[in-house]
Amino acid sequence: MKKIQVFDPALCCSSGVCGTDVDQALVDFSANADSVRQAGAHIERFNLAQQPMAFAGNPTVKAFLERSGQEGLPLVLVDGEVALAGRYPTRADLMRWAGIVPISTEAKPQSGCCSGSSSCD
């Protein structure tokens, strides 16, 4: 099983309710991560405001922060290598990385897994 690590920007809270507006991307991602986790995927999240050592201690993440700054987050690593940056992964992304095959087509409507991607086949 591949390990998916998500490095969030500095959030007062991971629900994002403390931001200017509730970030829909954050809400969707939290729900997607939960459901894919339940399907057996290994997903870890790190909040820059609460676990900055996780960022500083990982050379890939540290180098990314030095190059792109906090504005470049979130950053997603799969088995330690950069898989995605600047936006949250979709449900389909997560399942593909975790090697989980969708059982049926009854994907939840909020997942938006098919938008602009051919990974739902």
Add this chain to the structure above:
Amino acid sequence: MNFLTAAPHFLFFTGKGGVGKTSIACATAVTLAAQGKRVLLVSTDPASNVGQVFGIAIGNHVTTITAVPGLSALEIDPQQAAQAYRDRIVGPVRGLLPDAVVKGIEEQLSGACTTEIAAFDEFTGLLTDADLTTRYDHIIFDTAPTGHTIRMLQLPGAWSGFLDEGKGDASCLGPLAGLDKQRSQYKAAVDALSDPQRTRLVLVARAQPSALREVARTQQELTAIGFANQFLIVNGVFPAGEVHGDPLAMAIRAREQSAIADMPAPLRTLPFDCIDLRAFNLVGLEALRQLLTPTATLEPAQAEAWQAPAARALAVLVDEIARDGHGLVMLMGKGGVGKTTLAAAVAVELAHRGLPVHLTTSDPAAHLVETLKGSMEHLTVSRIDPHAETARYRQHVLDIKGKSLDAHGRALLEEDLRSPCTEEIAVFQAFSRIIREAGRQFVVMDTAPTGHTLLLLDATGAYHREVARQMGAGMRYTTPMMQLQDPRQTKVLLVTLAETTPVLEAANLQSDLRRAGIEPWAWVINNSVAAAHPQSPLLRRRARNELPEIDAVATRHAVRYAVVPLLAEEPVGVARLLELGRRS
């Protein structure tokens, strides 16, 4: 004094800044110690003058007060506790991560929630330490945790995830994950707080309708979470024997007595004490011993001469504001210092000069502003209702976020949404809509976001600027933050009273704003007794005590300032508001 009768082990005093909690807590400690009790006094006042009161340095460790047998004291600075927490999180990555990133983390950890939780963490140790409990008969706190903090800790969902795993998944309790105590210890602290055999909560207020309404809200909130043992103190009441025919003193006395007679119904059920307004500064043991005992009235001969402060009318500040022809004027300061009144006075003064003004208030009791509606040419009046704005925002979040959560998660999210930050953000959205008008006319507001909120929101501003940059030259994009930082567009007036704690709180607000790149334009000292030229010996003493505070504002804190006198009558209506701005 009712609140001293059969005092339990823990005594908490709660109320707004400047109502005299610390003085009453000190006097209580001295009184109980004089009865032969072993007492520990815990102060969380960031301006803690407990050391000054007893004439020794105390600080963050239990110190024996040799002048008072049986008494020890401890000072906790919640800001310092929050800073220690930030250092613990941020310290290890300083120098490892880019400076801008470290700064961003610190800002996220600078909210009211972090300070509240860090202070609660300090209390927890004191409430659950068996050794301390046996060593002292009474532990007296000059402040109490808020209802929000306690409710958060009572939620079972709060403990299920991040505290046990240290993963930090929820907002307001996030900081607890970085602290070192165990779940059982926090639970024991909450249990001790809600046990009437062990804990008494004393609500402290001034004899003002708005202050009593606010205390009534606190009372209901704390009753709902199981704080059953509550007492009420109305502090600083003008004594009948001190009026001496002074019209100002008479008016104050009448106003206060009617506020007490009309206090909200739930407060009437509480055991109640009145403490007289004193002429002296509460420094030194003798002053403290007198606070809770009746005193003889002052003789007119005891009122010594003093030099009244130099005249500084609000209208002089308005002259300078008016020159620009338009702009945003924000009155900022803690609750109860009179922001709404002064905002109305500034707006009326501008409109009187024929300038277009939009006055907007978020004060729920803004009858003063309501009376101005349609009463003056060039003046429009509107209101931001913080409760309505917050309720709408809360519902919006629950609708979209709540659907993916289980019952525990939802309860936790609902409590998060009751945090002080949430209201600030909700009100900020309404606020942003209105301040855009300031390019065409004057907009005068009695409210404003804190520096912390502005910095958090500026993350969005930075994003917007980036978008604008990518869209090419010629595109102008102004975020609210950019507007507030520009002194030509925005003038911030810090409002305070000429008393130690309010001045200190205003100075803290000023440094908070400076952190956000906003320089307050002027200070306004409101309700000054010294500027009111009183006759009664008591008021003349009080007036003299204001002088060092006025001097501190003039010489240390403010670039420019005004002093507005305490009035006998509430300044309602155009004529009285104009007069208020012009008196000095």
